[in-house]
Structures are given as structure tokens and as C-alpha cells.
Amino acid sequence: MEGKEKIFSDDKEKAINKVLESAARNMETKSAYHHEIVWRNVILMTLLHIMALYSVVLIPQAQILTLLWAYLCFLVTALSVTAGAHRLWSHRSYKATLTLRIFLAIANSMAFQNDIFEWARDHRVHHKFSETDADPHDARRGLFFSHIGWLFVRKHKAVIEKGKTVDFQDLLSDQVVMFQRKYYITSVALMCFLIPTVVPWYFWGESLWNSYFLATILRYTISLNVSWLVNSVAHLYGNRPYDKTINPRENRFVSLAAIGEGFHNFHHAFPYDYSASEFGLRMNPTTWFIDFMCFLRLASDCKKATRQMILTRKEKSGDGSY
Template sequence: MPPLKIEDETMPVVASTVEEKKTAQNEPKKEYKMEIVWTNLIIHTVLHATALYGLTVEIWRSQWYTLLFAFVLGWFSNLGITAGAHRLWSHKAYSAKLPLRIFLAIIASLSCQNSIYIWCRDHRVHHKFTETDGDPHNAKRGFFFSHVGWLIVKKHPEVIEKGAKLDYSDMLNDPVVKFQHKYYYPMILVISFILPTLIPWYFWNESIWNAYIVSCITRLVLTLNITWCVNSVAHIWGSHPYDESIDPAQNVAVSFFALGEGWHNYHHVFPFDYRASEFRWLVNPTTQFIDLMYLVGQAYNLKYMTDESIKSKAAKAGDGSIHSRFHKTH
């Protein structure tokens, strides 16, 4: 294992303390009436209906090159979120040199999950005020809301108020984030729609229609739902070996599809750990990618939790589901 920078539990991170969480949960409830954002609802409805058509009809008419191409695009678009927007920019769990930051910004644009700045802003608020009214995708409001509903209704006023209090200066000072935020819509148009349609058509004579439906829409909707499962599935189902008092859980199925992001109980307890898990090699491709970038000199200042601190936290607050056979030197 490369020589990593070790941090301890005292490191300030974008996460709520026990006292802050209790305060947020006990604050008087602000008046709130759920309002649908009809434009977003229509967009997501059309996207999902088209993806269903793609899954049931167009994939059988497409060349296997196109299916493989769509899979690769989906994998890298997820990586842009997991290694980029999430672990690098939201949590500063490691540092990256300019070429890697540019690459991650490009593939994050494949995912069409808002600009990096907006994605990270919402994610930091989520960690700071998890499962309170200040949480953008509060799982206490139900599976559908935490999965996709939060994107088709107006934000709770607590989300706006709490979010305004956090510091985002590090992202605003990153020229890559600023550029991607400023040119977000032209970038996703070219990177996520035009190129994925033209490449299969030009290089292996796929029809424009098949390329568009499979490589763009179906791929996009599947990857969106994979990411959303971290907010919904991994906040409802799974074990709590590190802290049984919080809802985020260890979910191996989510980790499998979301490139290692389903070890969610660990991640919410130790959000600055670049591995987002105790285990670097257990269903965690994002961590392996970051390790590779470290070896080629593009990633540095990798942060992780010590074994002793992990075991101590699990013994004090966990549900006892952790297996001692996994406690090995990393």
C-alpha cells in the first residue's frame, strides 16, 4: 500500500457532530408545503419512459459494440461522480493534480447530475444535516423522495438556510470547478449527448437512433438511478457496524453498482477517508482508481482512518455486525 496520509477522528470534516445533529433535529419545524417543479418532473418522466423503451426494444436492435460503448460510458460517468465530485471535491479526501482534475470534470459531465459545484454543495449540506429537514434528500421522508423525489420538488427552506452557512470557497477557487460550472450545459450537450450519438454512428455504422437511445438516454438513466441508490437504498437497508445510531448503512449491492459507494455507514462515520470504506479491495473500484492515480503521480495527500480508530468506533457505537476476519493491515 502506498504511504498515505493518516488522519484521526479530530480532523474537521463536512459532517455534523452529535451536538449539531441533536440541535438540528430539535429545532422548531419551519412551515413547508411541498411544491412540484413541473419542468423537472416532465424531464425525468420523459427520460425514464425513453430509457424503458431503450431497455425493452432498442438494445436488441443495437450492435454489441454500442452496448459495450454505453457500458464504458456509464462506468466512467459514475467514476466522475465517485472519485471526482464526491471523494475529491466534496470531502477533500485526497488531492489531485490538474490533468486528473480536468479528466474527472469531463467524465463527471457525462453523468448530467448538475455541475460539480452544485453537486458538492448539496452533498456537503447532506452530510452536515443528514436526515433532518436541512438534508436535500432526507431519507426520513421516504424511499421515493430520497431516490428521485427531491429533484422534482422545491427544496425545503431548511436546506436553503442551512446550506447558505457552509463554506464552499475551496471549490470556487478551483479553476476546473469554476470552468465546468460556467459551461456546464454546453459541456453536457457535447460530452453526454452529441459525442455518444456520433461515435457509434461514425466508427461502426450504428444507426443514429440506436446510438442516441442506448448510448445517451438509457445509459444516462441507468447511471442516474445507480447514484440515487446511494441516497435511498443505502440509507434504508443494510448493517451499521460503525454507528448504529445513524441510518446510512453498509449495502454491498449498492457498492457493486456504484463503484464502492455503498459502504455508507462507514462513509458517514469517517467521511474524509478516501476509500469511503474500511476495505480498499472489497467491491471498491473507485478506491483502486485513486490508488492507481497515486502511483502515476496524479493523486496525493490520500487520507484514511487508522485500523485502531476504526475498531474503537465500531466497538463503541456499532451494531456488532463487523467481522474480525476483515481486520487486517491495509
């Protein structure tokens, strides 16, 4: 009996030591990384959101055409990201003609969320290394970090190191992407700030003050936060009917706000699907747009997960919510 008790005691001591060593390694890893704050981004984003809050006060005194114009600019901005930078260039989930690619690239400069190459590059890294140190907006670090905080700090070294292992040759060989990248600052000044501001003033006599704060500042701030919802809320809140082993969730609020990008558990399970959703057109204006472009023969070869593939994935790894 004494021999057995000694063995059990030794095993228990080894287990405790293993736990302590693991905890020590975790503490060492956490303490080894310190956020290096990019104060320029903090100041600029703070000022932008303060101006956006002020813009709300101007809404009652603005002309209805100005508000409609601001909303139209928002839709163009959103589609340039969801249908362009995301589904076309990041995932190659469908093919687009030169005409459509040029339109989406021009519209993407209105979005001002980094040029197409940089956006798609970071997004591919996000998918390949989701919820790890190599994820640019790692949701494990909390809602604030995954929403906007990741823009306030230097990228984790793992993002840069792991990013070098991802293939971006198709982006580098895309002349539209490279042209937009080359002239990005000029195109942003024109598309994100000048045109949205000048159109209401020139065509229906809106004041430049209202035009700038509503069609440019408020529209831009809202579009940024809508895009960030996919990184934050859709990674933390919702169900996981396709794969419960990954963090991205199905979130209908995000789908409504981000014109179809909130079916995020599906999207990470089937990233090549052009609809980014099992449900096709439902709650998915981006899919409507791509389908319409197919009707006009400006888009083609839309990739889609088959019904059997979806059912198999649900049964194998889903959380049972569907």
C-alpha cells in the same frame, strides 16, 4: 395518602399535557411545510424514464461494440461522480493534479448531475445535516423522496438557510470547478449527448437511433438511478457496524451497482477516508481507480482512517454486526 395521590395525579396530568403539546408542535411543524412541485422536472424525468424503457427493446438489434461503448460511458460517468465530485471535491479525501482534475471535470459533464460546485455543495450540506429538514434528500421522508422525489419539489427552506453556514471557499477558488460551472450547458450537450451518440454511428456504422437511445438515454438514466441508490437504499436498508445512531447503512448491492459507494455507514462515520470503506479495494472500483491514479502520480495524499480508529468506533457506537 390523599396528598400523595394528588401529587401523583398532578404529575400524571403534567406528563399528559406535555405529550399533547409535543404532538401539537409536531403536527404544526409538518403542516407548516408543503412540497412545491417543480412540474418541469416531473415531466422531464418521466419522459426520460419512458424513453429508457423503450431503449431496452433496442438492445438485441444493436451492435456489440455499441453496447460496450455505452458501458464504457457509464463507467466514465460513474467515476466522474464517485472519484471526482464525491471523494475529491466534496470531501477532499485525496489530492489530484491539474491533468486529473480536468479529466474528471470533463467526464463529470457526461454525468449531467448538476455541475461539480452544485453537486459538492449539496453533498456537504447532506453530510452536515443528514436526516434533518436541511438534508436535500432527507431519507426520513421515505424511499421515493430520497431516491428521486427530492428533485420533483423545491428545496426545503432549511436546506438553503443551513447551506449558507457551510464553507465552500475551496470550490470557489478551484479554477477547474469554476470553468466547468461557467460552461456547463455547452459541456453537457457535448459530453452527455453528442459524443456518446456520434461515436458508434461514425466509427462502426451503428444507426443514430440506436446510438442515441442506448449510449445516451439508457446509459444516462441508469447512471442517475445508480447514484440515487446511495441516497435512498443505502440510507434505509443494511447494517450499521460503525455507528448505529445514524441512518446510513452498509449495503453490498449498492456497492456493486455504484462502484464502491455502498459502504455508507462507514462513509458517514469517516467521510474523509478516500476509499469510503474499511475494506480498501474489495467491491470498490473507485478505490482501484484512485490507487491507479496514485501509481501514475496523478493523485496523492490519500486520507485513511486508521485501524485503531475504526475498531474504537465499532466498539463505541456500532450495532455489533461486524
